[in-house]
Amino acid sequence: MFKKTFLIILIYTLFSSSAISASFNWTKINKASDDELDIFYDKKTVFNIGEYVYFWQLTNYLKDIKDDIHSIIAHNIVNCNTYELKLIVYADFKRPMARGMVDLEMIIPEQNAELFKWHYFDKNNSIGGPIITEVCNN
Amino acid sequence: MKKLFFFLIVSNLFFNNLSAASFNWTKYNITETKDAEWFYDKKTIFKVGSYRFYWIMTNYLKDIENNVYSVIGHHMANCETNESKWITYTSYNSPMGRGSVDMDVVIPEVVPEDFKWNYWDPNKTIYGAMIEEICNYR
Numbered sequence: 001m002f003k004k005t006f007l008i009i010l011i012y013t014l015f016s017s018s019a020i021s022a023s024f025n026w027t028k029i030n031k032a033s034d035d036e037l038d039i040f041y042d043k044k045t046v047f048n049i050g051e052y053v054y055f056w057q058l059t060n061y062l063k064d065i066k067d068d069i070h071s072i073i074a075h076n077i078v079n080c081n082t083y084e085l086k087l088i089v090y091a092d093f094k095r096p097m098a099r100g101m102v103d104l105e106m107i108i109p110e111q112n113a114e115l116f117k118w119h120y121f122d123k124n125n126s127i128g129g130p131i132i133t134e135v136c137n138n
Numbered sequence: 139m140k141k142l143f144f145f146l147i148v149s150n151l152f153f154n155n156l157s158a159a160s161f162n163w164t165k166y167n168i169t170e171t172k173d174a175e176w177f178y179d180k181k182t183i184f185k186v187g188s189y190r191f192y193w194i195m196t197n198y199l200k201d202i203e204n205n206v207y208s209v210i211g212h213h214m215a216n217c218e219t220n221e222s223k224w225i226t227y228t229s230y231n232s233p234m235g236r237g238s239v240d241m242d243v244v245i246p247e248v249v250p251e252d253f254k255w256n257y258w259d260p261n262k263t264i265y266g267a268m269i270e271e272i273c274n275y276r
Contacts (some may be wrong), residue, residue: 024184044181048192048209050228050242056184073186077244086244088225090213105187107214107223109238109246109253116246127146 002135003029024073026097029129037061039131046138053078055135069103070096080136084118085128161235163195163211166268173200176264183275190215192272197233206240207233217273220266221255 026040033039040058047054059072075089091098091105109116121128163177175197182193196209206229215222229240246253257264 029180045184047182049212049226050239051242052242054212054226073193075186086247087189088246102187105189107189109250110223113246113250 002082024056024058024098029131029134032127032134036063039127041131041135043138051079053080053135053138055138057131058098062067068094070094071098073098078132079118079137082118082120083123083129084120084133085132086116086118088116116122149246154260160194161193163234166271167264168199174198178268178272180272183272188216188218190217190272190275195204195235197240204240205231207231207237208235208256210235215269215272216255217269219257219271220260220273221257222265222269223253225253241243 009065016045024042025044027043029039029041038060040060042056044057045054045056054075054077057074057076059074069092071093073089073091073093074087077086077088087108089107091104092103093100094103119128121132123129123133145180161179162181164180166178167178168175177195177197179193179195182191184191191212191214194211194213196211198207198209208230210230211224211225212223212226213222224245227241227243227245228235229242231237231240241247258271259268260266
């Protein structure tokens, strides 16, 4: 019995390390979330390369849903020294947790160079502050 | 036996949680002239909307110019057309993305004219064939 369980776990471990390569694993950022929205990031996607930190983020709207957009996935660049964030990729969904079909997708610098700019977030008094703190301390 | 089982479980948990932000490069191929080898990290491949996003690394093996031994980049691909866009470019003065950063560029920010779709023939270029492999991940 023990050997069978061991074998199953071993096979699962080997299998999962290659087959689940493309699925997000969201972690909620409690300090950035409130009763209107939940904000998540995927720890596995946080990479500190050169001057910046890169990560994927999920925003889940809980109330005051506009245009039937229930969730958004974004890929961000962060400058940890200046508490600035830049959005590269945006995709919104008509279901929570980025499920269902993509409603609108944008590669920000491709769509509008004017929108591709750094946004400063106050460390303590903004929604972006706790997100930047979390990914920069990851 | 029980110790080995315990070790595998603990190492699996540790690997999945604590070393979340380190790359795990898969070597794709080496150029015919053996001057560069290409890697990608399959755990960074995400399909969001119409595109695939992934991190790559190129290791230069000979004819080293400007002391650049390796480059790490975040790329996106259109799997329908085998085209890619390079989002970031970071070069290092040691192989495998180690050592000091030489150049660190968010391409659409610094050279927006270079942030464009480029077609890569999967039969004639290593990178084109690598895009095909990346696009085969679910």
